Amino acid sequence: MFSLLESQNKKRIGKIQTKSGVVATPFFMPVATKGALKHLDGEEIKKIGYELVLSNTYHLWLRPGDELIKQSGGLHKFMNWDGSILTDSGGFQVFSLGARATERFGVCGVELSSNGVHFVDPINGKKHFLSPEKAVQIQLNIGTDIIMCLDVCPPYPCSKREAQESLELTTVWAKRCKKYFDKKTKDLKTEEKPLLFGIVQGSTFEDLRKESAKQIVDIGFDGYAIGGVAVGEPREKLGEILKWILPFLPENKPRYLMGLGKPEEIVASVTEGVDMFDCVIPSREGRHGRLFCWSEDSKGEIIELSDKPDFYKTINIGNSKFKKDFKVVDSHCSCPLCKNYSRAYIRHLFAVNEPFAGRLASLHNLTFYFDLIKKLRKTKKQ
RNA sequence: GCGACUAUAGUUCAAUGGUAGAACACUGGUUUGUGGUACCAGCUACGAGGGUUCGAUUCCCUCUAGUCGCC
Numbered sequence: 532m533f534s535l536l537e538s539q540n541k542k543r544i545g546k547i548q549t550k551s552g553v554v555a556t557p558f559f560m561p562v563a564t565k566g567a568l569k570h571l572d573g574e575e576i577k578k579i580g581y582e583l584v585l586s587n588t589y590h591l592w593l594r595p596g597d598e599l600i601k602q603s604g605g606l607h608k609f610m611n612w613d614g615s616i617l618t619d620s621g622g623f624q625v626f627s628l629g630a631r632a633t634e635r636f637g638v639c640g641v642e643l644s645s646n647g648v649h650f651v652d653p654i655n656g657k658k659h660f661l662s663p664e665k666a667v668q669i670q671l672n673i674g675t676d677i678i679m680c681l682d683v684c685p686p687y688p689c690s691k692r693e694a695q696e697s698l699e700l701t702t703v704w705a706k707r708c709k710k711y712f713d714k715k716t717k718d719l720k721t722e723e724k725p726l727l728f729g730i731v732q733g734s735t736f737e738d739l740r741k742e743s744a745k746q747i748v749d750i751g752f753d754g755y756a757i758g759g760v761a762v763g764e765p766r767e768k769l770g771e772i773l774k775w776i777l778p779f780l781p782e783n784k785p786r787y788l789m790g791l792g793k794p795e796e797i798v799a800s801v802t803e804g805v806d807m808f809d810c811v812i813p814s815r816e817g818r819h820g821r822l823f824c825w826s827e828d829s830k831g832e833i834i835e836l837s838d839k840p841d842f843y844k845t846i847n848i849g850n851s852k853f854k855k856d857f858k859v860v861d862s863h864c865s866c867p868l869c870k871n872y873s874r875a876y877i878r879h880l881f882a883v884n885e886p887f888a889g890r891l892a893s894l895h896n897l898t899f900y901f902d903l904i905k906k907l908r909k910t911k912k913q
Numbered sequence: 914g915c916g917a918c919u920a921u922a923g924u925u926c927a928a929u930g931g932u933a934g935a936a937c938a939c940u941g942g943u944u945u946g947u948g949g950u951a952c953c954a955g956c957u958a959c960g961a962g963g964g965u966u967c968g969a970u971u972c973c974c975u976c977u978a979g980u981c982g983c984c
Contacts, residue, residue, distance in 0.1 A: 562946085562947060563947095564947050565947090567949095569947080569949050570949070587946085590947090619946045620946085623946045624946080624947095679946080682946095684946080756946080760945085760946095761945040761946065762946090763945090766945095788946095789945095791945055791946090793945070796945080809945095810945050810946085810947095811944080811945065811946090811948085812944075812945055814947075814949095815944065815945090815948070815951095816943095818948095818949060819943090819951085821943095847941085847942080850940085850941080851939090851940070851941095886949080889949065
């Protein structure tokens, strides 16, 4: 359940109670797709301050299997994470990974029908079928705290007709998810019950986005996600899409912007009234040597938002100019990397492919993202 | 000392009588409901000297260096 504690213009500060605990909003979710935060232990993530991680229905269903996770005592126990877990439904992955299956096996990776979606595992070529009911059941088996409905994520760009069709099917599936979820959880006590979120689609078309928002809200969910904004749309569209959709979403339910984003996108979206985010950027880019740092002028604060945000910068720590740079990576950061090591040291680790490099970089970037959110939670008395 | 073979990018290897490709390395960049080893781009080479030829990295000779074999 969501409690709105305070709002400031459109920005919201609150908390979500899940069956595993309380999560302060707004928040950012680190991504643990296959039941692991790459390089990191759950306790380290918790120490940074994170209370909720995102895992993936699609990946866990195929490997090791939701039944196996259920047998093990649920994903929390399996991966030793006592915070909350949100699982993405697999709607997005069926399409993004279906393309890879096509590449690899020369078959059509995805076949959509009104009943669900047939797709090919990009690793071994096996065929699978996912339906709205099955997506919910898998997430129930996994034991996730926040269940996402199976949706249809259209590519960008797409025709209005495609967008229309994907939103209609998303609505039909959302109803089926909700019905199945209610049936399966009717005997659970509130404190044992996961939350179910619906997803708004409609691509970059104003009327379709509004239509989708109305339909999804009509069905009634514990929270509302905005999907299809991290698949290649021009960034300028993001602000517009939020302005179209957010007025239709109930005040007393959390809003989740799926798959985003860059720090400035998160700041702008929180300002517009979004409560939840997830993104692979800090962890993935960290593993590839890009570090997020507060800019010198910012003194570690969010000082200005513009198209070219100047409160932070990224550095590619592998660059040769850091070879003999013995300064700390970011003097405003208190992560293990910035507390204990120099730029030259982590550059060296990347240069010689030490796994420790990815670990330190992940800790650093996730600390940056958490600090960013923490600053956004602060009430500004102006 | 004699014989054989080799010599091309930082490294390991290609191709070619009309000025050379790859892999890795190196240097940048990319990454938005994960892609841990991913993707894109760039830099860098014909051992030295002579000859044949319109033209030689390629064919011939000498030298140098290395590898192997024989005394």
